[in-house]
Amino acid sequence: MTELISNSFVLPIRVYIEDTDAGGIVFHANYLNYMERARTEWLRSHGIGLRAGLVDNVNYVVQGMELYYRAPAKLDDMLEVRAVPISFGRVWMKLREQVVRQCDQTLLCEASVTVACVTMDTGRLQRLPANMTSLLEQQVQ
Template sequence: MFEWPVRVYIEDTDAGGIVFHARYLHFMERARTEWVRSCGVGLRAGLADNISYVVQRLAIHYSVPARLDDQLLVTAEPIAFGRVWMDFRQRVLRAADRALLCEADVRVACVALDSGRPRRLPDNMRNLLDTYVQSPERTNN
């Protein structure tokens, strides 16, 4: 499972030093992007080919708050994919004790950059997902 380290800065928190709920989405976005990058898939090349990725669906559960100066680990684990989408399970852990702070299931859709309409995942992304997703049964939703 891919993990990306994140430090909590003052800009991530409210006046009490607790991470604002929407910042977890930023952390997860970075982890997904870094997972793709670590696998050798260039996102700029996708932009040049009129490809973009958007969050289509999100289910999130907050367990324990992260706080100012915490060192976090944010995971990105692809768990399923279809013709135009990919599903990730993501967790935010406190690095010191690996306590679960937040977890989410995220569906990311592939769209044409110019129109926003769904488009087939590019072959390099499908091949990458095929390597990581162990489930033999996939739907084409």
């Protein structure tokens, strides 16, 4: 079993009926939504709002993802979605993310996510903004 991420941003999420299939198991694509929320809230917790970036013609897109499902989340579970940046370059950042069942700390899903910085108008790669680079320099170990 993979180690749980420590020293990460944690977003609590409850599993609702809308997240599950007919058997009460979280539909696989919803883990992507949970991880997207965690990445967005991690940025917001550091004062970086995505809406402000849109005004400056900056957007972030998932460029690549490796995803591993370990165990199912179920209706009414309380989850912790963990996110931590692990590397970055001029135009991209890579994060490690995990979805963990809160009550027993069971790892349910984990991913390596590469996010690229692009311009809103053309979709071309562009340099990460200074505030993002500064945050990543502080966070990546």
